[in-house]
Amino acid sequence: MKKIVSIGLLSGLLILVSCKNKEQKVVENLDAKALMSQSTDSFIELWNSGDAPALSGEFTNDAVRVISNSLGPIVGGEAIKNSFAKTFSEDSELKNSQVSVVILETRLVSDHILIGAGTFKISDANNVTLESGKWGNVYQYKDGKVKFLLESAHRDFQVTDTLSNEVVSLDKSFVSKELHFDKIQASIAGYIMGVNKKDADGLSMLFTENAIQNISYKQGIVVGRDNIKASLDLTDGMVLDANILGYTYLGDSISIAYGNWTSLDTTNNTMVRGQWGNVFKIEAETAYLVMESAGRIAK
Known part of the structure; x- marks a missing residue:
């Protein structure tokens, strides 16, 4: 009887492994x-x-x-x-x-x-x-x-776009108990600090090595941490702020989050504002940007 049960369990395990391998093969072949x-x-x-x-x-x-x-x-x-x-x-x-x-x-x-x-x-x-x-x-x-x-x-930015003299305060950030949300908070805080301190090295290290950056003030899509760093425009007098308005952990160490941002030019007290929707990869205790996609709100 034990032998029959053992054979049955082994057969079941083999079927499960076979199905899993087929599933993985389909994924690899996508x-x-x-x-x-x-x-x-x-x-x-x-x-x-x-x-x-x-x-x-x-x-x-x-x-x-x-x-x-x-x-x-x-x-x-x-x-x-x-x-x-x-x-x-x-x-x-x-x-x-x-x-x-x-x-x-x-x-x-x-x-x-x-x-x-x-x-x-x-x-x-x-x-x-x-x-x-x-x-x-x-x-x-x-x-x-x-x-x-x-x-x-x-x-894209247009030559007819105008700056606003109205200084806007962002809504309070969304808070979540969902898995890895604290790492997203740390990433956004690190991004704000990197921009405001004009720290190109620190800012670029928030991205994965082959990250994608798609932001409206840059020409084209920028791919790769080194290229992202080289294309940064960290202008004196500009102060960035951002909030988080939503977050979802998608599994497999991948998360998405989105929110608003403002950029204040302290030299003339003008402001632009926009939105962002990014993809993150969780590695150990850090959320790295896989893709940044952000732009200005149209007026």
Whole structure:
């Protein structure tokens, strides 16, 4: 009887190991670029047709949009659907607009999380550019398809953009007991300190070695810690502040967080403000930036 039980247990273990190996093989064989292309093609088609309900279906129910045209994050499926409905409404400048997207970076950061970065352009019926900018998004892979977990898209600075003399105080940061949130807090605090102390070395070490930086004041997407450090613009008199408005631990040492930021120029008392939506990798007691995506709020 013991022999039969032992054989049964061994068979069960072999089946579990076999299934696990097959699952790992599928993950290893995922084509990140193909998945990203499929998602992007679907987004473009639905945007260009002005189909807000279908477009919101490209997002998970708990997804977040962090975009230039909103003062704060857009959280959850219903809010996301309403945001697209507003974009395509009769009184919107973007009604009947067409979007084009270029993918510059694509990575699988875990067996079910995909990140990507690139550029976008929104044009009217006469092919006149209404908006252009950069994006750095996070997607969940499930059942053979990817859906947005976080859209972080920000328009480029324009020569017509003006600075504000209104000094804005940020809302108090969100607080969470979720796993690793304290490490995200430390990362954001370290980023603020690095910028305000003009510490390029310390600031660059907050990023992983092959991190992606996608911020609106820089040209293009910057890849790699050394390149990020070389492209830093730590201007005297600028004071950065930032808060955290949301956080999710995605498993496999990957987290996403988002919030607002302000930059005060103390030489002339003018301020710009914006939003950020970033991806972090947890290593030991530190949260490192895998992708930073931030931009100014459009006026």
